[in-house]
Amino acid sequence: MKQLLTAILLILLPAATWAASQYDNPDTIVVARDGTGQFRSVTEAIEVCRAFMDYHKVIYVKRGTYKEKLIIPQWLQNIEICGEDRDETIITYDDHANISMDGNFWPAELKQQLTAMGSRPTLGTFRSFTVRVDANDITLKNITIENNAARLGQAVALHTQGDRLRFVNCRFLGHQDTVYTGMGATRLFFDHCYIEGTTDFIFGPSTAWFEQCHIHCKANSYITAASTPKEIKYGYIFNKCNVTAAENVEKVYLGRPWRDYGYTLFMHCTLPQQIRPEGWHHWQTEREQTTRYLEFENEGPGAATDKRVPWSRQLTKKEAKEITPQNVFQRQDDWNINEK
16 A cells, blocks of 8 residues: 555656656766757756756767757856767857847836837847856866857857856857856866957956967957956966967957956967057056056967057066966865866
8 A cells, every 4th residue: 555655646746846856966967959868958958957966967968059048047056068079069049239129028118218218129248148157166068159140249159157167178159259257256267168259259357267278360359358357366367378360350459458457368378460569459548557468478470579558568487487277266165177
């Protein structure tokens, strides 16, 4: 009789509860568009992960193109999304900032006010992402994140909000505003990644280390637009990166400050001839007083420093020796970027 009651209870359990318990373990979840995995989209796999997991869980994504607008919510952690092949495992979407929004998205009163002002409600830069990572302790590996919108406005591929995020051997494809590091005092590590874009295609307030990444410029414009907060010691650090430019590109700036106190450092990088001799742009003249723009021992035809703007500077060897991931990311939690 007891066994019969147990069997009945199991049958009556809600499907969602059963699914949640089924995946509450450190096993790998497989995603495949062709139906050979447990799920056909990354979003579905994210949905079954338990909140605040204390174990490392891998979502393995097979080759394929996944058209989805993916959000990794803040209540998740310790998740690794690993593609089968960096160039053939692609998460893509095509939103851009100037898309007109459906009337249901905006409160009626606000829509009326915007219309009266001659404005039309649009999506905006910060909603244009393909992937948004709100959670901490997330790793993306061997995968492409793409925003393939036409060049009609800002179009973010990766939008980050979380802390202690790692991106290993990934590609980030887009035009303007490809990678938005959207939260001050958060730490991001990009390892052997490919990032391309046109204008300000790496921008925001986070502390981010780019290690041996390939940075590709697709237009005459600006690579970075850091908005590092005044109280944060480090912003963007590019170490041993290779910067390239498309054939039709003639002039590129290393960066311009989106806000006062923007911090960007290129060290041991290879810079192409398309880098402007002055190197940096002030965006607004008053920002020359606060901007923190630095270089150290770069090479290549774009690395000459004799014509750099006077409000940028070269690190001394002593200063450069202190610029390590351990020092840049140092907090009480002792985050180790090499650990899962």
